[in-house]
Amino acid sequence: MITSKDNDKIKYLLKLHTKKYRDQFNAFLVFGDHQIEEANKNGYSLDLYTSNPNKKGELISEALMKLVSLTETPMDSLGIAKKKEEATYSKRILMLDGIQDPGNMGTLIRSAIGFGFNTIISSLDSVDYYHERSIRATQGNLFYANLVKAPLKERIQALKFLGYKVYVTSLKKSKDIKTISPSEKCVVVLGNEGSGVSQAIIDMADELVRIKTNDIESLNVAMAGTIIMYEWQV
Amino acid sequence: MITSKDNDKIKYLLKLHTKKYRDQFNAFLVFGDHQIEEANKNGYSLDLYTSNPNKKGELISEALMKLVSLTETPMDSLGIAKKKEEATYSKRILMLDGIQDPGNMGTLIRSAIGFGFNTIISSLDSVDYYHERSIRATQGNLFYANLVKAPLKERIQALKFLGYKVYVTSLKKSKDIKTISPSEKCVVVLGNEGSGVSQAIIDMADELVRIKTNDIESLNVAMAGTIIMYEWQV
Numbered sequence: 001m002i003t004s005k006d007n008d009k010i011k012y013l014l015k016l017h018t019k020k021y022r023d024q025f026n027a028f029l030v031f032g033d034h035q036i037e038e039a040n041k042n043g044y045s046l047d048l049y050t051s052n053p054n055k056k057g058e059l060i061s062e063a064l065m066k067l068v069s070l071t072e073t074p075m076d077s078l079g080i081a082k083k084k085e086e087a088t089y090s091k092r093i094l095m096l097d098g099i100q101d102p103g104n105m106g107t108l109i110r111s112a113i114g115f116g117f118n119t120i121i122s123s124l125d126s127v128d129y130y131h132e133r134s135i136r137a138t139q140g141n142l143f144y145a146n147l148v149k150a151p152l153k154e155r156i157q158a159l160k161f162l163g164y165k166v167y168v169t170s171l172k173k174s175k176d177i178k179t180i181s182p183s184e185k186c187v188v189v190l191g192n193e194g195s196g197v198s199q200a201i202i203d204m205a206d207e208l209v210r211i212k213t214n215d216i217e218s219l220n221v222a223m224a225g226t227i228i229m230y231e232w233q234v
Numbered sequence: 235m236i237t238s239k240d241n242d243k244i245k246y247l248l249k250l251h252t253k254k255y256r257d258q259f260n261a262f263l264v265f266g267d268h269q270i271e272e273a274n275k276n277g278y279s280l281d282l283y284t285s286n287p288n289k290k291g292e293l294i295s296e297a298l299m300k301l302v303s304l305t306e307t308p309m310d311s312l313g314i315a316k317k318k319e320e321a322t323y324s325k326r327i328l329m330l331d332g333i334q335d336p337g338n339m340g341t342l343i344r345s346a347i348g349f350g351f352n353t354i355i356s357s358l359d360s361v362d363y364y365h366e367r368s369i370r371a372t373q374g375n376l377f378y379a380n381l382v383k384a385p386l387k388e389r390i391q392a393l394k395f396l397g398y399k400v401y402v403t404s405l406k407k408s409k410d411i412k413t414i415s416p417s418e419k420c421v422v423v424l425g426n427e428g429s430g431v432s433q434a435i436i437d438m439a440d441e442l443v444r445i446k447t448n449d450i451e452s453l454n455v456a457m458a459g460t461i462i463m464y465e466w467q468v
Contacts, residue, residue: 103337106301107454114447137454144449211464213348215378220341223460226453230445230461 013068019128024086026083028130032075040142046079070132084212087146098192099126104222111226113141113200116234121148156204168205176212182232191223235293247302253362260317262364266309272374280313304366321380324352332426333360338456340371345460347375349467355382390438402439410446416466424459
């Protein structure tokens with residue numbers, strides 16, 4: 001049983017709390033039986049650690065499990081998962097331009113899987129998909145997603161070449177989504193919580209779209225995205 | 235300028251961080267210019283405090299403002315608002331049975347105002363509307379809402395007597411919301427994040443409803459509620 005926080009494996013686990021090292025090692029942490037099960041089911045390779053002698057994985061002390069976990073009530077198992085290679089685009093794609101809140105990110109991934117937007121492409125300045133709070137908010141749906149992080153302009157050019165139409169959310173000069181029949185291959189673009197989608201991306205839109213509401217205050221970005229994906233689900 | 239945390243006014247401000255005292259004094263805190271403006275606009279009476287000599291309100295030191303604020307980057311103004319009396323029911327009502335997460339609560343209030351569900355009724359065991367994270371998530375929309383906290387069973391009986399139909403979300407034995415035309419006066423009931431709506435309330439439903447998704451994992455409760463209110467907006 002590992003009991004020292006100076007153990008190299010524990011040091012590695014702790015490093016994976018930060019995006020820098022998740023990027024460097026191309027790996028991330030999953031916590032608890034449900035996340036581990038969903039990761040396994042979707043072919044992720046996992047290194048398991050546990051504080052419960054009856055569970056699979058290398059045994060570590062409860063104190064270390066608490067240290068490595070990021071919540072006040074730690075699970076008794078965790079795994080290090082390798083990120084997956086990019087897969088084929090789904091027909092419906094969710095694109096995120098500068099989303100900052102990990103809760104919004106995770107919620108959007110969860111809704112995207114629910115409505116068939118299995119490919120998600122986020123800008124380089126968006127919050128990390130693999131932030132602990134993002135993974136938690138996906139409720140296990142993260143492992144069903146094809147997650148891409150890339151400069152958006154080049155991706156949009158390539159997607160248009162492949163026949164995708166690009167629908168960008170905007171409060172100005174936009175059409176009510178209820179009045180639009182999206183093309184079979186479509187990209188829905190959501191923007192930053194404060195400033196929305198950047199102008200350079202708005203300029204590349206095939207259509208600007210919005211959701212009809214009673215007042216001028218916009219919806220939370222995760223709500224807006226969920227409604228559009230619900231309307232345009234496959 | 236108030237500089238001591240032993241000042242009676244500061245002690246009172248600090249007490250309002252907890253639900254117990256918000257209930258006892260029938261008051262809550264609002265932070266920053268936007269919230270204060272929205273509260274004023276909607277007729278809330280406010281006692282203002284600020285660390286900025288150029289702003290309205292009793293002057294307090296920056297250190298105290300930081301202490302009283304609940305975020306790492308405090309605003310320079312805050313107010314104590316008196317809760318409002320219950321108002322007339324809106325035709326569309328959102329009912330919450332055991333919602334626990336303040337972020338979900340605030341997001342639901344925000345969406346409810348966006349879609350004309352201005353009356354919100356939550357069970358006694360739901361998280362406080364006036365939790366700081368809830369208020370923040372409403373983005374100023376809290377002050378437009380008619381917020382009621384009450385035992386749900388009695389309320390449902392009274393609402394039915396007034397001609398309301400009650401639509402309860404449930405994954406079992408439920409109809410796709412797309413197939414239903416709600417009555418003009420309607421109540422949408424959402425449940426706890428883990429366990430959903432309690433059986434006693436399910437038993438009182440006029441209809442059980444759900445949202446069609448691609449997989450069996452349910453949506454986050456704030457997403458589900460937002461979609462239904464979007465579909466049934468007035």
